[in-house]
Amino acid sequence: MKISFYTIVAAISFFMFSCSNSNEPKSLEVIKEVEGPLNSNLEVISDNATIEIVEGDFGFQIEFSVELKVSEPANMKGGYSGNSPFGPTIEYRLLDANKVPIKVDGYRIRSNPDLDKISYNLGNADAKFWIQIFQKFADEYEKDKVKKMQKTLNKAKYVQLTSRIQG
Numbered sequence: 001m002k003i004s005f006y007t008i009v010a011a012i013s014f015f016m017f018s019c020s021n022s023n024e025p026k027s028l029e030v031i032k033e034v035e036g037p038l039n040s041n042l043e044v045i046s047d048n049a050t051i052e053i054v055e056g057d058f059g060f061q062i063e064f065s066v067e068l069k070v071s072e073p074a075n076m077k078g079g080y081s082g083n084s085p086f087g088p089t090i091e092y093r094l095l096d097a098n099k100v101p102i103k104v105d106g107y108r109i110r111s112n113p114d115l116d117k118i119s120y121n122l123g124n125a126d127a128k129f130w131i132q133i134f135q136k137f138a139d140e141y142e143k144d145k146v147k148k149m150q151k152t153l154n155k156a157k158y159v160q161l162t163s164r165i166q167g
Contacts, residue, residue, distance in 0.1 A: 038088060062106070
C-alpha cells in the first residue's frame with residue numbers, strides 16, 4: 001500500500017490543528033443586563049468577551065474582561081472584616097444558545113477590581129470601569145478537567161454578569 005506525501009501532510013496538519021485548538025480563546029456575546037441587586041446600578045458596555053483557559057502558578061483558570069458603566073450611583077462599603085468579605089461582588093454565568101445556564105465547576109470566582117474598589121466605582125455616577133473575572137477550576141496536574149472545561153466553553157454562546165451583596 002502506497003501512501004502519498006500529500007496524505008501524510010494532511011494527516012499531520014489535521015492532528016496539529018486539533019491539538020492546538022484545545023485551549024483557544026472563545027468570544028461570547030455579553031448579555032447587557034447585570035442580574036441581581038446591582039441590576040439598576042450597572043450597565044454592561046462590552047458587546048463581547050473573550051474567554052480563555054489560562055495556566056497560572058497554581059493551576060488552570062477561566063479569565064475574561066468586561067467593561068461596565070455606573071448608571072445609578074450606590075453608596076455602599078466593601079472589603080474584608082475579620083477575613084470575611086462584605087459588600088458588592090460581581091461574578092458570571094455561561095449560557096447556551098437558548099440562554100439556558102451552563103453549570104461550570106470550579107473554585108471561588110474572583111474579580112478585579114474587588115469589593116472596596118467595586119464599591120468606590122458604584123459611588124460615582126457615569127463611572128466606567130473594566131472588571132476582570134478569574135475562576136480556578138483545576139490544579140496543574142488535572143489535564144482531564146481542562147478538556148472537560150473546554151467542552152463546556154464550546155457549548156457557551158453568551159456570558160452574563162451576576163451581582164450580589166455579601167455580609
